[in-house]
Amino acid sequence: MAEDGGARSGRPLRPNTLPTMADVALLAGVSHQTVSRVLNGHPSVSAATRERVLAAVKELDYRRNLAARALVTRRSRLLGVISYDTTLYGPASTLHGIQRAARRAGYFVSVASLKALDRATISDAFDRLAEQGVEGLVVIAPVHEALRALATVTERVPMVVVEGGAVRGLSSVSVDQVAGARLATRHLLDQGVSSVVHVAGPRDWPEAEARMSGWRRELALAGCAAPTPLRGDWSPASGYAAGRRLAAADPSVEAVFVANDQMALGVLWALHEAGVRVPADVLVVGFDDVPEAAYYVPPLTTVRQDFATVGQRSIELLLHHIGDRPSEPPAVVVQPELVVRRSSLR
Amino acid sequence: MAEDGGARSGRPLRPNTLPTMADVALLAGVSHQTVSRVLNGHPSVSAATRERVLAAVKELDYRRNLAARALVTRRSRLLGVISYDTTLYGPASTLHGIQRAARRAGYFVSVASLKALDRATISDAFDRLAEQGVEGLVVIAPVHEALRALATVTERVPMVVVEGGAVRGLSSVSVDQVAGARLATRHLLDQGVSSVVHVAGPRDWPEAEARMSGWRRELALAGCAAPTPLRGDWSPASGYAAGRRLAAADPSVEAVFVANDQMALGVLWALHEAGVRVPADVLVVGFDDVPEAAYYVPPLTTVRQDFATVGQRSIELLLHHIGDRPSEPPAVVVQPELVVRRSSLR
DNA sequence: GCAACAGATGTGAGCGCTAACACGTACCGG
DNA sequence: CCGGTACGTGTTAGCGCTCACATCTGTTGC
Numbered sequence: 001m002a003e004d005g006g007a008r009s010g011r012p013l014r015p016n017t018l019p020t021m022a023d024v025a026l027l028a029g030v031s032h033q034t035v036s037r038v039l040n041g042h043p044s045v046s047a048a049t050r051e052r053v054l055a056a057v058k059e060l061d062y063r064r065n066l067a068a069r070a071l072v073t074r075r076s077r078l079l080g081v082i083s084y085d086t087t088l089y090g091p092a093s094t095l096h097g098i099q100r101a102a103r104r105a106g107y108f109v110s111v112a113s114l115k116a117l118d119r120a121t122i123s124d125a126f127d128r129l130a131e132q133g134v135e136g137l138v139v140i141a142p143v144h145e146a147l148r149a150l151a152t153v154t155e156r157v158p159m160v161v162v163e164g165g166a167v168r169g170l171s172s173v174s175v176d177q178v179a180g181a182r183l184a185t186r187h188l189l190d191q192g193v194s195s196v197v198h199v200a201g202p203r204d205w206p207e208a209e210a211r212m213s214g215w216r217r218e219l220a221l222a223g224c225a226a227p228t229p230l231r232g233d234w235s236p237a238s239g240y241a242a243g244r245r246l247a248a249a250d251p252s253v254e255a256v257f258v259a260n261d262q263m264a265l266g267v268l269w270a271l272h273e274a275g276v277r278v279p280a281d282v283l284v285v286g287f288d289d290v291p292e293a294a295y296y297v298p299p300l301t302t303v304r305q306d307f308a309t310v311g312q313r314s315i316e317l318l319l320h321h322i323g324d325r326p327s328e329p330p331a332v333v334v335q336p337e338l339v340v341r342r343s344s345l346r
Numbered sequence: 347m348a349e350d351g352g353a354r355s356g357r358p359l360r361p362n363t364l365p366t367m368a369d370v371a372l373l374a375g376v377s378h379q380t381v382s383r384v385l386n387g388h389p390s391v392s393a394a395t396r397e398r399v400l401a402a403v404k405e406l407d408y409r410r411n412l413a414a415r416a417l418v419t420r421r422s423r424l425l426g427v428i429s430y431d432t433t434l435y436g437p438a439s440t441l442h443g444i445q446r447a448a449r450r451a452g453y454f455v456s457v458a459s460l461k462a463l464d465r466a467t468i469s470d471a472f473d474r475l476a477e478q479g480v481e482g483l484v485v486i487a488p489v490h491e492a493l494r495a496l497a498t499v500t501e502r503v504p505m506v507v508v509e510g511g512a513v514r515g516l517s518s519v520s521v522d523q524v525a526g527a528r529l530a531t532r533h534l535l536d537q538g539v540s541s542v543v544h545v546a547g548p549r550d551w552p553e554a555e556a557r558m559s560g561w562r563r564e565l566a567l568a569g570c571a572a573p574t575p576l577r578g579d580w581s582p583a584s585g586y587a588a589g590r591r592l593a594a595a596d597p598s599v600e601a602v603f604v605a606n607d608q609m610a611l612g613v614l615w616a617l618h619e620a621g622v623r624v625p626a627d628v629l630v631v632g633f634d635d636v637p638e639a640a641y642y643v644p645p646l647t648t649v650r651q652d653f654a655t656v657g658q659r660s661i662e663l664l665l666h667h668i669g670d671r672p673s674e675p676p677a678v679v680v681q682p683e684l685v686v687r688r689s690s691l692r
Numbered sequence: 693g694c695a696a697c698a699g700a701t702g703t704g705a706g707c708g709c710t711a712a713c714a715c716g717t718a719c720c721g722g
Numbered sequence: 723c724c725g726g727t728a729c730g731t732g733t734t735a736g737c738g739c740t741c742a743c744a745t746c747t748g749t750t751g752c
Contacts, residue, residue, distance in 0.1 A: 065477075067416040067479060086438060086441070087442050092433050096459060099459055111455075132454065133413060236638055237640075262637070265638055265641045292638065295582040295611045297642075297643035
């Protein structure tokens, strides 16, 4: 065991350079090809040779040069991810799921985290990933514009779109936003309210649109007219603004379905500030189930999205594409789940 | 302009293969070396030739093969990041800062996001990054154990540690946790309370220890005895548990300094549930300034850590190391900032 | 008018690895 | 006892690129 990190016992061919297969081969008294075979788990290597090679690898602290490997195999073992603002809980969790699934499958992940979603930015991100030789692409593209930009990328790289709504020809993974919104709205109606107000996400976001349409559908089913939704931008600040308008304008509001938890937090605070009690006076439901939602004041009823599963499924789908399986399920839909807490219980 | 993505006009040497420099060279009527020069911005290329080459590049939709480039230059232009749970706000923001700074400097980033911080996991992550040929490493290592594991990695890869406290020989970037904690404690004392209780983070986290010692120091300066701190694990749930104990045990508690915002959220809810009013009965201060903190009930006074700057500085420091500048500042300290909101104002 | 030079371009080698094939040696049946 | 068939191992070529150097212009100085 080479526990003394200071003294390298092997004599590399050239100093000041990382050891190569040739160095290992020399030390083990075999050819570099045999070293390669050992490292790649090729069957036809005798146990004794394998031992000797592994010992040499350990002694030299040798590690393969993946660039050289990629060059000759024409496979980078790299997957690319294009994502919007990985600081947010949703994308961050999805990305985490992607990373884990990719690693399990023996792939690396290269991430391009964008601040904007215009065509130039996306195309630049794509170029960077293409140069790295990514074998496939996951696009966490929550905005219509991004998908339009992507459509102009006429590359032959397998691609999976996450949370972008349906796109012609592209396979996608997403949470059933409409179903989630209906769950939330239905739940509020079940509490006996006569209607439900909606604080929506920004236009141009398919997720926001889908949640809105689910809310509309469920209200229609219950025979309620849908009031004009308020618009936010996902931020707590915008939720706060919406909450203030709600509290000021209309004392008849009985229930609010907010398009995400962060905005719901803003709404809760605005209502609290205005002396409106939740849930006694108004019921509130959010969307996402961020880890903090259970400790909001009051604990927030919300729709849980399993981002980890979304990430995992997107990699599974992508790997199928890379494997050239001809016809795969073009779309994977993950079902959301209503998590009931006090904010919606009378 | 090749606006029609469907028709590739160039005739690659081999079909079914991405175009290479040779293909571009052929089309432009120059040598592959000239293509290389154009792409690398080498000065001695005539304007006319450059134009022709760029046109060929565009027509073939050519992109460099970075693996081949890395092989010959012996530079991967890749930086590695080892981080703990990139789902959390702090690491996610830091990572984002790192990515941006790295990209600006022309580097790619490969991330190993760990779920555990034992030696085996860290060493595995290190192996994966080393195989990729990372030129430097940023370790977001919030736990003593990780640093110990890292110390056994006897590699010659430049390394910067983020938020790990001081480590012998390793340069580091961190927020001045002690100063932040003192700011928070001082502020509470300034409100006229006679003492401050602390809900601390887990043992083995240097950040938690530093915040605790800052709190101790400031209390000592004010001549107060420091009560035994409560321990949490950073989660809202653990904050809630601490809050309940606080509310139940001691009606004399006037102020609480909580080691992070998530736990503070749990504390706030526990106090609310117990009928303890914040800030009327008890003052609360958190740490981090997550985006939601301004909308907690009540809005939370907290200590802002500029994670983006931390990420950026860590890359700057790392690049200095890679550039073989002999003696760089071994440690960069970013100053935190107190953000006063209602939870701490009588 | 020719050496000296600078700028623009081409040529060859080789980075570290894997794929394909060639080459042993041992063991089998006829 | 020889051809076949394993199996283990070595040899060679080449992935796509950049580096060092060679070459080939055209321009300048004396």
